[in-house]
Amino acid sequence: VVRSTLAERLLSGDLRALARLATHVENDDAIGRASLATLYSNTGKAHVIGVTGPPGAGKSTLVNVLIGEYRARGQRVGVVAVDPSSPLTGGATLGDRIRMQDRHADAGVFIRSMASRGRPGGLAPASAGVVHLLDAAGFEIILVETVGVGQDEVEIARRAHTTLLVQVPGLGDSVQTIKAGILEVGDVLVVNKYDRAGGDELVRDLLHMLSLAPRPESAWRVPVVRVSATAGEGVPRLVEHLDAHHAYLTRSGELRTREERIASAEITALIRAELERRISDAQTGQSEFRAMAEEVAARRLSPHEGARQLLDRLAASRA
Amino acid sequence: VVRSTLAERLLSGDLRALARLATHVENDDAIGRASLATLYSNTGKAHVIGVTGPPGAGKSTLVNVLIGEYRARGQRVGVVAVDPSSPLTGGATLGDRIRMQDRHADAGVFIRSMASRGRPGGLAPASAGVVHLLDAAGFEIILVETVGVGQDEVEIARRAHTTLLVQVPGLGDSVQTIKAGILEVGDVLVVNKYDRAGGDELVRDLLHMLSLAPRPESAWRVPVVRVSATAGEGVPRLVEHLDAHHAYLTRSGELRTREERIASAEITALIRAELERRISDAQTGQSEFRAMAEEVAARRLSPHEGARQLLDRLAASRA
Numbered sequence: 151v152v153r154s155t156l157a158e159r160l161l162s163g164d165l166r167a168l169a170r171l172a173t174h175v176e177n178d179d180a181i182g183r184a185s186l187a188t189l190y191s192n193t194g195k196a197h198v199i200g201v202t203g204p205p206g207a208g209k210s211t212l213v214n215v216l217i218g219e220y221r222a223r224g225q226r227v228g229v230v231a232v233d234p235s236s237p238l239t240g241g242a243t244l245g246d247r248i249r250m251q252d253r254h255a256d257a258g259v260f261i262r263s264m265a266s267r268g269r270p271g272g273l274a275p276a277s278a279g280v281v282h283l284l285d286a287a288g289f290e291i292i293l294v295e296t297v298g299v300g301q302d303e304v305e306i307a308r309r310a311h312t313t314l315l316v317q318v319p320g321l322g323d324s325v326q327t328i329k330a331g332i333l334e335v336g337d338v339l340v341v342n343k344y345d346r347a348g349g350d351e352l353v354r355d356l357l358h359m360l361s362l363a364p365r366p367e368s369a370w371r372v373p374v375v376r377v378s379a380t381a382g383e384g385v386p387r388l389v390e391h392l393d394a395h396h397a398y399l400t401r402s403g404e405l406r407t408r409e410e411r412i413a414s415a416e417i418t419a420l421i422r423a424e425l426e427r428r429i430s431d432a433q434t435g436q437s438e439f440r441a442m443a444e445e446v447a448a449r450r451l452s453p454h455e456g457a458r459q460l461l462d463r464l465a466a467s468r469a
Numbered sequence: 470v471v472r473s474t475l476a477e478r479l480l481s482g483d484l485r486a487l488a489r490l491a492t493h494v495e496n497d498d499a500i501g502r503a504s505l506a507t508l509y510s511n512t513g514k515a516h517v518i519g520v521t522g523p524p525g526a527g528k529s530t531l532v533n534v535l536i537g538e539y540r541a542r543g544q545r546v547g548v549v550a551v552d553p554s555s556p557l558t559g560g561a562t563l564g565d566r567i568r569m570q571d572r573h574a575d576a577g578v579f580i581r582s583m584a585s586r587g588r589p590g591g592l593a594p595a596s597a598g599v600v601h602l603l604d605a606a607g608f609e610i611i612l613v614e615t616v617g618v619g620q621d622e623v624e625i626a627r628r629a630h631t632t633l634l635v636q637v638p639g640l641g642d643s644v645q646t647i648k649a650g651i652l653e654v655g656d657v658l659v660v661n662k663y664d665r666a667g668g669d670e671l672v673r674d675l676l677h678m679l680s681l682a683p684r685p686e687s688a689w690r691v692p693v694v695r696v697s698a699t700a701g702e703g704v705p706r707l708v709e710h711l712d713a714h715h716a717y718l719t720r721s722g723e724l725r726t727r728e729e730r731i732a733s734a735e736i737t738a739l740i741r742a743e744l745e746r747r748i749s750d751a752q753t754g755q756s757e758f759r760a761m762a763e764e765v766a767a768r769r770l771s772p773h774e775g776a777r778q779l780l781d782r783l784a785a786s787r788a
Contacts, residue, residue, distance in 0.1 A: 183773060186771060186772075186773060187771045187773060187774065190768060190771040190772070191768050191771075193768060194768050278772070406766065409766035410759070410762045410763055410765075410766040411762075412766070413761075413762040413763075413765035413766040413772065413775070414758065414759075414762040416765070416772040416776075417758075417761060417762060417765060417772055417775045417776045417779060418748060420772055420773060420775075420776035421748060421776045421779060421780050421783065422744075422748070424776065424777075424780060425741075425744050425780070429737060429740060429741070439733065439736075440729070440733075442732075442736060443729045443730075443732040443733040443736060444729055444732075446729075446732035446735070446736060447725065447728035447729040447731070447732040449509060449510050449512060449513050452505060452506045452509040452510075453505075453509070453597070453732065453735040453736055453739055454502060454505060454506060454739060455506065456732070456736045456739075457735075457736045457739035457740045457743065458743075460736060460740060461740050461743060461744070464740070
């Protein structure tokens, strides 16, 4: 009996193979790398949507109702939830486990959460890899949910065809979040819990800020969508806006530009991760690195010269 | 007439040459690199003291009175103040300018402030370079002042022979700062503004925390020193503790271990900065990088394969 590889099983729709491969990709091990190399040519079909916004904006609830809406339309949905909690907590949040229970009988939904801290090179390479797996496994919609607090998280959300920025009335930090330039990355803005006090004012402020920051390079007009995720209000209209953005990207040729930007970012992240790995190996491997540090400490070699010599060796080393 | 190089002028005590070289080092340009390579063998004589602590702890005032105390003892003092403000503000803070005015007639004092944001690879390589310049210029005491909020700042303060951690009563975040593990990097703890409400309690808490975190690898007993920087109280005793730590390091052989740790950290930071520069060059140089991103976006090449090919070329490129 010839046993199928995990990659083959993933392509035939086996979600357990997908889950196992996601772990290999997260661990960046040999099976994960080989599978991604095999599967990558099967990707490029999904609509990847980044969902970001400040803590407390209700992103998880929104993602949950978006899953329901897309499922009602017959589309399969993959979710990568980047959890900023410590790796010590085990990665999956309570909210995530609840969502998993809600959906676990539905083969049209796959949710994966990843902890963002404590990884050399950040989470970007691993989350991109899991997106590729979901894409290859035939999920038509992939939601990448991040807490928009760190630069890393915002960057991950940007690596999407469509970035959905969630705001909510009454958060003290929402204006600060907007100031930090996050507004500029949103293709679709959502005012969640719009019926709270300050909802109309927030919509007006966002429209005003958008009018101040025109995007001459794009004909897409960023919509501000009122949603109440808990009540399910505004969600069908939000999905229509997301679909419209994808149609716009395809029609205008911007989809290819974005794909290239995403590819650039992913290549850069992979290079960084690989270099960090080599630096870390060199440090823990000790011998060479320590000998160099001793020479520098003894003033027999300058730090720049030491760095240059080690860099040449790091560069020559192979993964 | 043969004109002296900036490095030669620095060695002969020319502080204007030192100031100009510091700018070259901050800019990481050819003159800065060549000068550091020349001057590095003249370093290794200064006592480098990192000063860190939360905003509001009175670090700048403390540094100012430390300068006065060391000057009264006949020692020359260099200061590198890492200012976390935006590079847009121009780097030098108001406090720094006031201190500069206080001291500008004194050739035994040299103060340099650097903005920490907006630098590829962080500030660590540049601040280490300026420390080397001050060391080569014969400053016996070098104070590296950082705001202990970001990991980067704490890391810079750690790259010292002696790390002085400043705490102050009544700051809501002081316990949090301590929790964050910063306590572990302090060789000498200062309770500044000790006569404020909560001062004795803070001293007691710090001593308690120190008793919970013994350092079996070191015979140095971390002192907690009560200081009122504005009143000048406790400062002579603080300098005695700092001198005692340096004497301890020398006597025990720990000085060499620390020098090697500092050298390792500096080499690593330089490697990272150089690699970031090459990645950035490759991205802005466009041709190769863009062609690769296009191949990846078109699914003709996997991101890992693209990264591997580019990494080989980056590694082969020379500074």
